[in-house]
Amino acid sequence: DIQLTQSPSFLSASVGDRVTITCRANQDISNYLAWYQQKPGKAPNLLIYGASTLQSGVPSRFSGSGSGTEFTLTISGLQPEDFATYYCQQLNTYLLNFGGGTKVEI
Amino acid sequence: QVQLVQSGAEVKKPGASVKVSCKASGYTFNTYSVNWVRQAPGQRLEWMGWINAANGNTKYSQKFLGRVTITRDTSARTAYMELSSLSSEDTAVYYCARCLAGTYCLGSAAFDIWGQGTVVTVS
Numbered sequence: 212d213i214q215l216t217q218s219p220s221f222l223s224a225s226v227g228d229r230v231t232i233t234c235r236a237n238q239d240i241s242n243y244l245a246w247y248q249q250k251p252g253k254a255p256n257l258l259i260y261g262a263s264t265l266q267s268g269v270p271s272r273f274s275g276s277g278s279g280t281e282f283t284l285t286i287s288g289l290q291p292e293d294f295a296t297y298y299c300q301q302l303n304t305y306l307l308n309f310g311g312g313t314k315v316e317i
Numbered sequence: 318q319v320q321l322v323q324s325g326a327e328v329k330k331p332g333a334s335v336k337v338s339c340k341a342s343g344y345t346f347n348t349y350s351v352n353w354v355r356q357a358p359g360q361r362l363e364w365m366g367w368i369n370a371a372n373g374n375t376k377y378s379q380k381f382l383g384r385v386t387i388t389r390d391t392s393a394r395t396a397y398m399e400l401s402s403l404s405s406e407d408t409a410v411y412y413c414a415r416c417l418a419g420t421y422c423l424g425s426a427a428f429d430i431w432g433q434g435t436v437v438t439v440s
Contacts, residue, residue, distance in 0.1 A: 260427035
């Protein structure tokens with residue numbers, strides 16, 4: 212199975228900060244990676260797919276990059292509503308598993 | 318409005334089964350696959366399996382093989398996930414999610430529409 216490791220697990224930041232989250236796969240997954248945002252008690256919300264394609268309706272301060280085994284999610288200018296947990300997911304092969312999550316808090 | 322609406326919370330005894338429904342609206346049901354994902358308290362998201370709503374083909378996570386069954390009723394625009402032989406470790410929120418790529422959910426795909434979640438408590 213493909214394993215996804217996110218870092219950091221927790222991130223303390225302030226409004227306006229530039230934040231970068233990393234997701235590493237233990238084998239090549241091309242660009243078949245998605246990023247989600249999840250707030251407490253809510254379902255995840257799709258941000259990025261295909262490693263760098265912004266989902267419709269998602270603010271442009273969110274961006275994704277990477278291919279192969281290393282990927283990043285960047286939030287340029289953190290907003291109050293961005294404090295949440297972020298997950299990566301690989302869609303290269305079944306099992307369509309997720310990373311362990313990164314909690315972004317104040 | 319494209320949405321998935323799931324059935325309500327369930328409380329089950331160990332050894333029992335649970336069946337969760339996921340009703341689609343606002344899009345052509347049989348042109349997308351539906352995935353099931355669960356999240357135990359404080360844990361990461363865990364993919365369980367998916368169903369091609371067009372032909373009913375399924376794919377399951379090895380972890381749940383033999384315990385999970387995903388079905389759909391195209392006339393009712395509804396997908397179902399049944400999990401058997403429940404234990405306390407199955408206590409979680411269960412989500413259904415549509416695959417934006419259509420019926421085949423690999424490659425440049427992702428889960429674009431999610432249900433609100435169904436809390437299943439095994440106690």
